[in-house]
Amino acid sequence: MIKNLSFKICLPLLGILGGISVNAQCNEVSSFSENFDAYSCCAMGVVPTCWDSVLLNGASQIISSTSPASGTSQIYQNGYGTGKISIVVMPPISNINAGTHQxxxxxKANSAGYLEFGYIKDNxxxxxxxxxxxxxxxxxYNDAASQxxxxxxxxxxxxxxxxxRNPGTSFAGHYWDDVVWEPIPNLATNENDISFGVSIYPNPFNETLKISDIKDVKSITINDAVGRVVKTIEKPTAILELNDLQKxxxxxxLHFRNETVKSFKSIKN
Structure with a gap:
């Protein structure tokens, strides 16, 4: 990865104190691991080299040293109100849509919080x-739900x-640490993989989809054709009622209890 100077572009049309911290000339990588320990509290908009930060309407995003998951530092995002949006953008990766990595x-958060995971173009x-x-x-971070x-x-x-992204819908302070873009474990199907042989049918389908073996499936997410999550099923059964989805x-x-994921392309008529 090429390390470079970062600079900040002020965007007054996007709101008071709005801006984008931009790192230039960074090569794509196929994996990365970041614990933020090379960075210290508390300047606004600080992120690692080849990452970027977007702050709108007075939102806060800093490096925090308040009880990180490991080491000395972590990301902190706080909006303090609707419209105060912060987005932390990860480094360019070459395999974002390969289906091989996770x-x-x-x-953690200091009260009930809400963030959004997604993707962005050119910050x-x-x-x-x-x-x-x-x-x-x-x-x-000691809570099992932190991972x-x-x-x-x-x-x-x-x-x-x-x-x-912190969309500014929660007053909570949000902390996150130990970020890893890594190969999905047990991606290769074998007889010891709990997802081996699991299938969904029919395809195309009308109102319902069936899962051939549900016992090890922990949850299900359904994405539309552009990648947006349109439905989440926390405790799925063998028959999925999907009459609320458009054609x-x-x-x-399928998210399995061993943290592997198996994806199927399905068409609704």
């Missing part, structure tokens, strides 16, 4: 697309970058 990150706030909403109720794993659909366009192409992602 993002793991530890999160332009209006291009951010939500892949998954993140409700954060744990106040400690989050996100998969990215293969429909995400080339040239996009992963990002985490079109969907990606049905």
């Amino acid at each position: 993002l793991k990150v530890k999160m 332009i706030p209006e291009t951010f697309v939500v892949l998954q909403g993140i409700n954060i109720n744990n106040t400690s 989050r794993t996100f998969t990215v659909p293969t429909t995400v366009p080339d040239g996009m970058r992963l990002a985490i 079109g192409v969907y990606f049905v992602n």
Whole structure:
């Protein structure tokens, strides 16, 4: 990865104290790991080299040293009200839509919080697309709920970058640390993989989809053709009632209890 100077572009039309911290000339990488310990509290908009920060309407995003998950530092995002939006943009990656990698990150909040995982084009706030909403109720990294794993659909366009946005809908202070873009474990199907042989049918379908083996499926997310999460099912059964979905192409992602994910392309007539 090439390290370079970062600079800030002020965007008065986007709101008071709005701006984008931009890192230039960074090569794409196929994996990364970041614990933020090379950075210290508390200047506004600080992120690692080849990451970027978007702050709108007085939103806050700093490096914080308040009880990180590991080491000395972590990301802190706080909006303090509607419209105060912060977006932390991750480094460019070459395999964002390969379906081979996942993002793991530890999160906590000082009260009930809400962030959004998604992708963005050229750090332009209006291009951010939500892949998954993140409700954060744990106040400690010691809580098992602090470890989050996100998969990215293969429909995400080339040239996009992963990002985490605080949409300003919660007054909570949001903390996250130990971010890893890594290969999905047990991606190769074998007889020991609990997802081996699991299928969904029929395809195309009308109102319902059936899962051939549900016992190890923890949850299901359904993405539309552009990668947005349109439905989440926390305790799925073998028959999925999907009459609320419009006709079109969907990606049905089965999340297994061993943290593997199996994705199916399905068409609703």
